[in-house]
Amino acid sequence: MSATVASPVLGASPGLISPGNIFYFLLVPALILWYAYWKLSRRHMEELAAKIPGVPGYPLIGNALEFTGTSHAIFDNLVTKSKNLGRVLKVWIGHKLMVFLMDPDDIELVLSSHEHIDKAEEYRLFEPWFGNGLLISTGAKWRAHRKLIAPTFHLNVLKSFVDLFNVNSLQVVEKLNKTIGKEIDCHDYMSEATVEILLETAMGVSKKTQGQSGYDYAMAVMKMCDIIHLRHTKLWLYPDIIFNFTKYKDYQNKLLGTIHGLTRKVVKSKKAAFAQGIRGSIAEVPEEFKTKISDKTEAKTVVEGLSFGQSAGLKDDLDVDDDVGEKKRMAFLDLLIEASQSGVVINDEEIKNQVDTIMFEGHDTTAAGSSFFLCMMGAHPDIQDKVMEELDEIFKGSDRPVTFADTLEMKYMERCLMETLRKYPPVPLIARQLRRDLKLASSDLVVPAGCTVAIPTFRVHRLPEIYPNPDKFDPDNFLPERTANRHYYAFIPFSAGPRSCVGRKYAMLKLKILLSTLMRNFRVISDVPEDEYKLQGDIILKRADGFRIKLVPRKKAAA
Numbered sequence: 318m319s320a321t322v323a324s325p326v327l328g329a330s331p332g333l334i335s336p337g338n339i340f341y342f343l344l345v346p347a348l349i350l351w352y353a354y355w356k357l358s359r360r361h362m363e364e365l366a367a368k369i370p371g372v373p374g375y376p377l378i379g380n381a382l383e384f385t386g387t388s389h390a391i392f393d394n395l396v397t398k399s400k401n402l403g404r405v406l407k408v409w410i411g412h413k414l415m416v417f418l419m420d421p422d423d424i425e426l427v428l429s430s431h432e433h434i435d436k437a438e439e440y441r442l443f444e445p446w447f448g449n450g451l452l453i454s455t456g457a458k459w460r461a462h463r464k465l466i467a468p469t470f471h472l473n474v475l476k477s478f479v480d481l482f483n484v485n486s487l488q489v490v491e492k493l494n495k496t497i498g499k500e501i502d503c504h505d506y507m508s509e510a511t512v513e514i515l516l517e518t519a520m521g522v523s524k525k526t527q528g529q530s531g532y533d534y535a536m537a538v539m540k541m542c543d544i545i546h547l548r549h550t551k552l553w554l555y556p557d558i559i560f561n562f563t564k565y566k567d568y569q570n571k572l573l574g575t576i577h578g579l580t581r582k583v584v585k586s587k588k589a590a591f592a593q594g595i596r597g598s599i600a601e602v603p604e605e606f607k608t609k610i611s612d613k614t615e616a617k618t619v620v621e622g623l624s625f626g627q628s629a630g631l632k633d634d635l636d637v638d639d640d641v642g643e644k645k646r647m648a649f650l651d652l653l654i655e656a657s658q659s660g661v662v663i664n665d666e667e668i669k670n671q672v673d674t675i676m677f678e679g680h681d682t683t684a685a686g687s688s689f690f691l692c693m694m695g696a697h698p699d700i701q702d703k704v705m706e707e708l709d710e711i712f713k714g715s716d717r718p719v720t721f722a723d724t725l726e727m728k729y730m731e732r733c734l735m736e737t738l739r740k741y742p743p744v745p746l747i748a749r750q751l752r753r754d755l756k757l758a759s760s761d762l763v764v765p766a767g768c769t770v771a772i773p774t775f776r777v778h779r780l781p782e783i784y785p786n787p788d789k790f791d792p793d794n795f796l797p798e799r800t801a802n803r804h805y806y807a808f809i810p811f812s813a814g815p816r817s818c819v820g821r822k823y824a825m826l827k828l829k830i831l832l833s834t835l836m837r838n839f840r841v842i843s844d845v846p847e848d849e850y851k852l853q854g855d856i857i858l859k860r861a862d863g864f865r866i867k868l869v870p871r872k873k874a875a876a
């Protein structure tokens with residue numbers, strides 16, 4: 318071979334020092350150094366994690382295979398496996414550590430803390446949807462916005478929504494009258510109704526002027542949840558760098574177009590009304606629906622269902638009894654727009670984020686809760702009879718609208734609602750990012766900083782030590798004598814502590830008015846026993862087999 322033919326290596330450079338070689342010489346040690354640093358920085362976490370019991374996994378992927386299959390299969394698998402394990406359980410998903418806590422004493426440490434308030438990293442997938450909204454924000458921003466928003470769900474504001482809850486509930490009855498005797502998925506009806514109720518109450522706009530049906534919005538939300546759940550379970554879709562090149566990204570953009578389209582319109586109409594000096598909801602209430610706004614003495618007789626936790630001697634920012642003053646007693650969007658006029662506490666983009674957050678949190682959770690309630694009525698006719706007896710006692714056959722005072726009399730129905738939220742908590746899992754090690758109360762274990770702490774409400778609500786016969790639907794679980802000595806953190810459908818649900822009183826009042834109106838008009842029939850339900854826990858708990866029920870009229874349906 319002639320010496321003039323350059324070797325591909327030597328010919329490129331007379332020595333070993335080519336730019337390519339320098340790159341490799343530097344890259345390899347840099348990678349080794351980075352890996353050594355990464356391993357070292359995780360040593361503390363891995364040492365503590367090694368002591369926590371868990372399911373054996375595989376190298377590199379850990380327990381990731383437990384999260385494969387259909388939504389229902391994943392949910393079923395996790396629930397079944399966790400039943401036989403202890404109350405603290407570790408799971409590795411690739412390099413990510415998740416520690417599940419099921420002991421109420423441990424849960425209290427996390428949820429009551431003002432330190433462990435950061436949402437888990439997995440919530441970042443909501444960012445394109447909610448931006449920096451209350452559900453996912455943290456630190457000073459979260460604190461300032463929580464302080465601003467919590468009073469807008471004060472009982473005195475909620476009482477002013479009673480008439481609109483009534484009007485909207487009767488409109489659902491009219492729609493359902495057309496389905497008599499046919500099998501329906503009641504979740505479709507509940508989703509549409511809960512979106513429309515939110516528009517007319519917390520947002521204070523008329524649903525008629527929004528040009529897009531609540532149903533389209535609700536369906537877009539449901540599909541967005543499917544995408545987010547898919548990214549939580551199909552791990553290759555989790556990093557944006559891959560997700561952005563998939564068909565799901567385009568689909569997500571389309572869905573967000575529908576979702577943000579509605580919220581933009583809502584903010585625009587409210588601002589226009591505000592500019593004209595109009596305050597409060599612009600939705601119309603026909604004269605016959607106008608009930609007397611209850612006086613302050615009634616607020617003092619609030620039962621535990623509305624004033625969650627107060628009965629257990631616990632208070633948070635929603636349980637303040639003091640009169641917060643006329644100025645602060647404004648509905649959600651009214652107050653945000655007023656605050657934005659000064660531009661200090663909240664700007665326009667942040668208002669949109671909060672509207673997106675409340676529209677999602679406020680509708681999908683209550684749609685699931687009310688749908689499960691109706692299924693429970695169908696599955697337990699004896700319990701349904703008792704609910705009807707109580708309602709007949711309160712309303713004595715009259716068609717009059719529900720008053721706030723009536724809702725306080727619905728003691729048995731409230732127990733049924735609580736029991737529904739126990740067995741089927743709409744938010745089946747709450748997750749936090751730990752910034753500091755957490756020494757557990759139930760054992761000597763320490764949960765390491767840097768991991769995700771997951772609180773599976775669905776499992777906690779079925780602990781046999783706390784709820785004997787936990788799979789039985791038994792509203793008496795919420796008799797005062799039974800709740801009195803129960804650990805407060807053993808029933809957490811609305812979470813608890815500083816990051817508890819701001820909408821819980823709104824939810825309970827709305828559900829009582831909506832569901833009592835339905836139960837005054839219909840009997841629910843269902844021949845699917847509870848143990849045949851196929852559940853899926855993608856963000857919000859649902860029945861994968863559909864919320865199938867039939868309705869028959871309790872009295873002659875309106876023509």
Ligand code: HEM
Pocket residue numbers: 451452453463519674675678679680682683686742743744746747748809810811812815816817818819820821823824
């Ligand atoms: C049955 C109905 C509802 C249930 C079961 C429920 C449950 C929950 C839960 C468990 C959380 C904590 C989530 C977490 O930490 O990841 C939460 C937070 C929240 N909920 Fe609800 N919710 C319901 C209804 C509502 C309603 C009607 C609204 C508003 C109108 C609402 C607004 C919010 C907001 C804004 C947060 C975030 C609070 C914060 O982080 O400071 N929720 N909800």
